[in-house]
Amino acid sequence: MNLKEVLEKTEARMITGESETDRECRGFYVSDLLSDVMGNAGEGEVWLTIQTHSNVVAVALLLNLAAVLFTAGAEPDATTIEKARAEGVVLLATALPTFEAAGRLYRALMEEK
Amino acid sequence: MTTPGMVLHFSVEGGDFAAAGEAASKIKKALRKIGIDAGVIRRVAIAAYEAEMNIVLHARRGRMTLEVAEDKLRVIAEDEGPGIADVDQAMQEGFSTASDLAREMGFGAGMGLPNMKKCSDTITIETVKDRGTKVIMDFNHR
Numbered sequence: 001m002n003l004k005e006v007l008e009k010t011e012a013r014m015i016t017g018e019s020e021t022d023r024e025c026r027g028f029y030v031s032d033l034l035s036d037v038m039g040n041a042g043e044g045e046v047w048l049t050i051q052t053h054s055n056v057v058a059v060a061l062l063l064n065l066a067a068v069l070f071t072a073g074a075e076p077d078a079t080t081i082e083k084a085r086a087e088g089v090v091l092l093a094t095a096l097p098t099f100e101a102a103g104r105l106y107r108a109l110m111e112e113k
Numbered sequence: 114m115t116t117p118g119m120v121l122h123f124s125v126e127g128g129d130f131a132a133a134g135e136a137a138s139k140i141k142k143a144l145r146k147i148g149i150d151a152g153v154i155r156r157v158a159i160a161a162y163e164a165e166m167n168i169v170l171h172a173r174r175g176r177m178t179l180e181v182a183e184d185k186l187r188v189i190a191e192d193e194g195p196g197i198a199d200v201d202q203a204m205q206e207g208f209s210t211a212s213d214l215a216r217e218m219g220f221g222a223g224m225g226l227p228n229m230k231k232c233s234d235t236i237t238i239e240t241v242k243d244r245g246t247k248v249i250m251d252f253n254h255r
Binding site for chain 1: 131133135141155159162218220222223225227231
C-alpha cells in the first residue's frame with residue numbers, strides 16, 4: 001500500500017510531503033507512547049497517533065517511518081510542521097477516530113494479501 | 114574497545130523538548146556517512162534517542178558522546194541531574210519518574226532504559242544522587 005491509498009482509506013489530508021504520495025508503507029503502528037513506538041515500530045511504517053508536538057518528528061525521522069498519521073482530528077502545531085518540512089518527514093491528518101482509521105487500514109491491508 | 118577513530122560531542126539541555134532528539138539524529142547521520150550497517154544504526158539511534166530524552170526529561174543539562182572504533186561504537190550520555198535512586202527499579206519496564214506534563218506528551222512510559230538495554234550490546238550506568246548519571250552503551254558493528 002502506498003501513501004495515496006492511506007490518504008483515500010482514511011479520508012486524510014497531507015500536511016507535509018506532498019510529493020511523496022507514491023511512497024510505499026510497509027505496515028502500521030498505533031501508539032501514543034513515544035518509547036513504545038521507538039522500541040516497536042518498524043522502518044517504513046505509518047504511525048497513527050494523537051500526539052502532535054515536534055518530538056513526534058524526531059521519532060519518525062530516527063525510525064525512517066513512511067509517515068505520521070494524526071488521527072481523531074489532532075492537528076500539529078507550526079513548530080512540528082516546520083520541523084517535518086525541514087527533515088522531509090511526511091505528516092498526514094484525519095478526522096477519523098484512531099480505531100476507525102486503523103480498522104480501515106487493517107481491512108485494506110488484509111484485502112491486499 | 115580499541116582507540117576510537119572518531120569522537121563527536123553534543124550538548125543537551127534539560128527541559129528543551131523542542132530540540133530533543135537532535136543529538137540522536139546527528140549521531141544517526143554521522144554513522145550513515147561512514148557507512149555503518151543500517152541495522153546497527155537503527156539500534157544506536159533508538160538507544161541514543163532514549164538516553165537523550167532521559168537528559169531532557171530528568172536532568173538540568175548533559176552531554177552525548179559518540180565514539181567510533183573499528184569494532185565498536187560507544188554512546189555516552191552524561192548529565193548533571195538528580196541521579197537514579199534505584200537502577201534495578203529504573204530498568205524495569207513500566208517504571209517511570211517522569212512528570213505529568215511529560216506523560217501527557219507521551220513520554221514516561223517506563224520503556225526508555227529497557228529500550229536502551231535491548232538495543233545495546235552492553236550498558237553500564239553510573240549514578241550519584243543529586244549529582245548526575247552517566248550511561249555508557251557499546252554496540253558491536255563488525
